[in-house]
Amino acid sequence: MLSKLSTKYALSAVFIAGTAAGIYAQAQAPAARPQRKAPTGQGLLGQAGAADKHIVDADAAERGKKVYIQECITCHGPTARGGQGGSDLVRSLVVLKDRYGSEIGPFLKKGHQTQGSPAAQFSKEKIEDLADFLHLKVGDTLRTSPLFRAQNVLIGDAKAGEAYFKGDGKCTQCHSPEGNLKGIGAKFEPVDLQQRFLFPKPGFGRGGKPTMVTVTPPTGPAVTGTLVQIDDFNVSLRDADGEYRAWSRINGLKVKIDDPYAAHAQLLDRITDKNIHDVTAYLETLK
Numbered sequence: 001m002l003s004k005l006s007t008k009y010a011l012s013a014v015f016i017a018g019t020a021a022g023i024y025a026q027a028q029a030p031a032a033r034p035q036r037k038a039p040t041g042q043g044l045l046g047q048a049g050a051a052d053k054h055i056v057d058a059d060a061a062e063r064g065k066k067v068y069i070q071e072c073i074t075c076h077g078p079t080a081r082g083g084q085g086g087s088d089l090v091r092s093l094v095v096l097k098d099r100y101g102s103e104i105g106p107f108l109k110k111g112h113q114t115q116g117s118p119a120a121q122f123s124k125e126k127i128e129d130l131a132d133f134l135h136l137k138v139g140d141t142l143r144t145s146p147l148f149r150a151q152n153v154l155i156g157d158a159k160a161g162e163a164y165f166k167g168d169g170k171c172t173q174c175h176s177p178e179g180n181l182k183g184i185g186a187k188f189e190p191v192d193l194q195q196r197f198l199f200p201k202p203g204f205g206r207g208g209k210p211t212m213v214t215v216t217p218p219t220g221p222a223v224t225g226t227l228v229q230i231d232d233f234n235v236s237l238r239d240a241d242g243e244y245r246a247w248s249r250i251n252g253l254k255v256k257i258d259d260p261y262a263a264h265a266q267l268l269d270r271i272t273d274k275n276i277h278d279v280t281a282y283l284e285t286l287k
Contacts, residue, residue, distance in 0.1 A: 100132075177286050
C-alpha cells in the first residue's frame with residue numbers, strides 16, 4: 001500500500017524526535033497512562049476514518065520503538081516495511097484497521113513468532129505502545145508528513161499493469177480505460193495516480209460517489225443517506241433531501257454501510273509492490 005510510493009524515509013529524524021520527546025517526558029512528573037478506547041468505525045479504510053483515527057502518543061510511540069527493536073525488527077526491518085521473511089507492516093490491514101491495539105493485540109495473542117519474549121505474553125501496555133509506534137510509521141508515509149519525499153514511481157511494466165488491471169486486479173468491474181479513466185494519465189502525475197488508486201477519494205474514476213449508509217432504528221422505518229460520521233456511539237447522515245439525521249448506537253439499531261471504495265481496500269491485502277508499479281505505469285499511458 002503506502003509502501004508503493006517508493007518513498008525514502010528519514011528514520012533517524014523520527015528517532016531523534018522521539019528521543020527528544022522521551023527526554024522531555026522524563027523531566028516531568030510521571031503521568032498516568034491515558035485510557036484510550038478503540039473505536040469500531042471504518043478507520044483509514046473508509047471515508048468515516050476521521051471519526052476514529054488512531055491518535056499517536058509520542059511517549060508511547062517511543063516506548064513502542066524499543067519494543068519493536070527488541071521483538072520485531074529482524075523480520076520486519078528498521079522502518080517496518082518488511083525484512084527477512086517479514087511482511088510490510090505499514091500496509092498491513094491488521095495495522096491499518098487497528099486502534100490502540102484492538103487488532104494488533106488479538107493477532108499477537110495467537111502466538112505470532114517474535115525475536116524475544118513470546119508474543120502471547122505481551123502485556124496490554126506493551127501492545128498499545130507497539131501500536132503507537134506502528135501507527136507513527138504509517139503516518140510517516142503520508143504526504144502530509146514532513147518526512148515524505150515523492151520519488152520516481154514509473155518503474156513498472158505498463159503491459160503487465162494492463163494485464164493485472166484487466167485480470168487479477170478485477171479493476172474492470174468498476175473502471176474502463178475508454179470510459180471513466182479516459183485521459184487519467186494526463187490529469188495526474190504518476191505519484192498521484194499511484195496514491196489515488198491505492199487510496200481513492202471521491203471523484204477518482206467513480207463519479208464522486210459518496211459512502212452511503214442505511215440506519216434502521218429498533219422501531220420505525222430505515223433511513224438511507226450519505227454517511228457523515230460513524231463511531232462507537234453515534235452515526236449520522238444526510239438524507240436525499242439534505243436533512244441531517246443522527247442516532248445513538250443503541251442496542252437494536254442496525255447500520256449498513258455501502259462503501260464504493262471497499263474493493264480498493266480489499267485490494268491492499270493482495271496486491272504486490274510489482275503489481276502496484278505496473279498498474280501505475282499502465283494508468284500513466286491513458287492520455
